[in-house]
Amino acid sequence: MGMTNAPAGGRFAGQVVLVTGAAKGQGRGHAVRFAEEGASLLLCDIAEQLDTAGRMGTAEELEATADLVRAAGAAVVSRRVDVRDDVALQALVDDAVETFGTVDVLVANAGIATYAPLETLSDAWWDDMVDINLTGVANAMRAVAPVMRERRSGAIVATSSAAAREGVPNAAHYSAAKWGVIGLVKSAAIELGPFGVTVNAVCPMSVDTDMCHNQATYTLFRPDLDEPTRDAVADTFASLNVMGVPWLDVRDVTEAVVYLTSEAGRYVTGTALDIAGGWNAGHLA
Amino acid sequence: MSDRGSYGSGRRDGGGGGVALVTGAGRGVGRAVAVALARRGLDIGVVDLGGTVAPGYRTLDYELSGGDDLESTAAEVRSAGRRAVVLDLDVRDRSAVRAAVPAVEDALGPITHLVVASGVVSGVPIHRMTRSQWDEVVDTNLTGAFNVVKAVVPGMASRRCGSVVLTCGSESRRGVGGVSHASAAGWALVGMAKAVAMEVAAAGVTVQVAALGPVGSVPVRSSRSYVEALVGPADDPVGDGGGPVGEGGVDARLAARHPQGRPWVDVDEAAAVIEFLATGSRAMTGVVVDVDLGQAARNSA
Numbered sequence: 214m215g216m217t218n219a220p221a222g223g224r225f226a227g228q229v230v231l232v233t234g235a236a237k238g239q240g241r242g243h244a245v246r247f248a249e250e251g252a253s254l255l256l257c258d259i260a261e262q263l264d265t266a267g268r269m270g271t272a273e274e275l276e277a278t279a280d281l282v283r284a285a286g287a288a289v290v291s292r293r294v295d296v297r298d299d300v301a302l303q304a305l306v307d308d309a310v311e312t313f314g315t316v317d318v319l320v321a322n323a324g325i326a327t328y329a330p331l332e333t334l335s336d337a338w339w340d341d342m343v344d345i346n347l348t349g350v351a352n353a354m355r356a357v358a359p360v361m362r363e364r365r366s367g368a369i370v371a372t373s374s375a376a377a378r379e380g381v382p383n384a385a386h387y388s389a390a391k392w393g394v395i396g397l398v399k400s401a402a403i404e405l406g407p408f409g410v411t412v413n414a415v416c417p418m419s420v421d422t423d424m425c426h427n428q429a430t431y432t433l434f435r436p437d438l439d440e441p442t443r444d445a446v447a448d449t450f451a452s453l454n455v456m457g458v459p460w461l462d463v464r465d466v467t468e469a470v471v472y473l474t475s476e477a478g479r480y481v482t483g484t485a486l487d488i489a490g491g492w493n494a495g496h497l498a
Numbered sequence: 499m500s501d502r503g504s505y506g507s508g509r510r511d512g513g514g515g516g517v518a519l520v521t522g523a524g525r526g527v528g529r530a531v532a533v534a535l536a537r538r539g540l541d542i543g544v545v546d547l548g549g550t551v552a553p554g555y556r557t558l559d560y561e562l563s564g565g566d567d568l569e570s571t572a573a574e575v576r577s578a579g580r581r582a583v584v585l586d587l588d589v590r591d592r593s594a595v596r597a598a599v600p601a602v603e604d605a606l607g608p609i610t611h612l613v614v615a616s617g618v619v620s621g622v623p624i625h626r627m628t629r630s631q632w633d634e635v636v637d638t639n640l641t642g643a644f645n646v647v648k649a650v651v652p653g654m655a656s657r658r659c660g661s662v663v664l665t666c667g668s669e670s671r672r673g674v675g676g677v678s679h680a681s682a683a684g685w686a687l688v689g690m691a692k693a694v695a696m697e698v699a700a701a702g703v704t705v706q707v708a709a710l711g712p713v714g715s716v717p718v719r720s721s722r723s724y725v726e727a728l729v730g731p732a733d734d735p736v737g738d739g740g741g742p743v744g745e746g747g748v749d750a751r752l753a754a755r756h757p758q759g760r761p762w763v764d765v766d767e768a769a770a771v772i773e774f775l776a777t778g779s780r781a782m783t784g785v786v787v788d789v790d791l792g793q794a795a796r797n798s799a
Contacts, residue, residue, distance in 0.1 A: 299629050331694055332652040336592060339644060343636070347682060351624075351632055358625035380692025380784050389640065392689025397682035399673025401624050483673055498799035 223251025234323030236270025296349030454490030524563030548586030589642030621727030676727025711790030714762030757792025
């Protein structure tokens with residue numbers, strides 16, 4: 214199929230896409246878009262609140278994502294899965310292969326964000342951050358790599374962060390995990406490239422979701438304010454990048470995820486794509 | 499050595515040499531660094547798996563430090579005229595790591611230098627990697643380093659005095675097939691180092707990273723799976739059967755990966771760079787120095 218002619222039924226017609234962290238936010242946005250582009254969807258989310266994270270998705274929200282996906286005309290399998298549970302992730306992939314025949318695309322998106330200076334960064338915060346944001350991504354990749362490799366076809370995108378492109382104070386755990394995702398992506402890209410499987414990372418700045426809009430994040434950027442509001446922080450967020458945008462729309466990330474996993478991005482692999490209003494322009498790499 | 503001035507004010511007896519905590523000090527680079535810093539006038543807390551701790555690893559294909567290794571390092575430190583405290587522990591054990599700090603500081607004085615040279619290696623492609631293989635490398639190389647940094651660095655910052663050097667492999671600076679777990683852990687360690695460097699910069703504490711190409715000592719040289727990941731597909735047997743990886747084919751194939759045409763970084767070469775970063779890098783922080791036989795020359799950053 215040519216790159217300039219969208220196939221009937223959407224760019225991902227006939228493809229099976231697994232999205233982790235699909236209950237809300239970026240995960241939901243990506244899932245709905247793939248559904249609109251003709252894919253069948255596998256959705257998962259822990260759908261449970263952890264003490265070590267901001268507001269996480271609920272079972273109801275995961276089901277709402279599934280409803281949106283169905284409304285777009287897509288077949289969907291939706292399941293509560295904690296990405297730290299590699300056995301459960303593997304079972305989800307095994308079920309996908311049984312139901313749909315394969316998994317074509319993995320969007321390893323599940324993640325949390327918290328902030329603390331080193332001296333108060335607790336073991337629990339470190340552990341959950343690394344276990345979810347790094348090991349969770351590896352678990353998902355390990356679950357799909359065998360089937361993608363065997364079929365000599367597939368595309369993996371992991372959600373990293375602009376925080377993975379510099380040293381970010383008060384986020385040693387988050388930085389570590391998100392930097393680690395890039396190393397994982399590049400090494401996996403080298404291994405899986407000969408088998409027609411691409412592996413990439415997206416590195417967004419703040420996105421217009423719960424992960425950005427909460428007191429912990431606001432306070433990080435405006436420690437001078439007691440209970441900063443969205444309007445109060447917007448200018449500060451905007452000042453961090455040269456385009457003056459406070460936060461991305463989810464679709465700004467979705468477009469990148471779709472590009473990297475579509476025919477258009479067929480030879481893009483091992484890359485970390487900065488979607489950050491130019492925050493990255495001050496970096497060497 | 500005039501560069502002791504900004505770091506060396508921690509000793510109880512006012513000697514001014516300073517106190518270094520060195521992990522992975524039982525063998526190889528860690529031992530060499532411990533001895534080098536001792537020769538510079540520092541007292542040393544030497545940390546490694548020392549034989550009283552049962553090494554809780556199931557997925558590694560080489561022998562870990564143990565037995566007399568740590569005591570041998572301590573003996574070399576004492577031969578250099580410095581004091582040594584031996585701490586036999588697993589860096590994944592947080593209570594042991596936390597107890598080590600007062601144990602060192604009560605005996606030797608506040609820690610002024612930290613070198614994390616602990617780490618494990620293995621090689622396995624991601625499509626065959628088990629959870630245990632992932633965990634053992636990430637828990638040791640990343641979280642183990644975090645445990646030590648968290649136990650030591652806040653004290654350095656409050657004293658406005660300290661120098662930290664973390665170490666990782668050259669898969670921390672690029673993608674490398676067959677070692678995605680070590681790559682993830684190493685990249686993550688660099689991210690952590692830079693984040694912490696930012697936090698403690700104004701307090702005069704420096705945090706550097708030495709990214710080492712394959713070092714010609716255990717563990718790297720003895721891990722068949724890691725070496726095979728570098729020199730060929732993981733399914734190809736190379737070197738002798740059993741025991742440490744043999745000479746010949748492996749060395750030639752490793753050398754071919756490096757612009758300098760050598761297979762291994764010598765332990766002393768790595769230690770010299772770490773020694774510099776630990777004692778002479780005051781106007782730098784958040785820096786990664788590649789001691790990797792020329793791989794850096796191919797890198798974009």
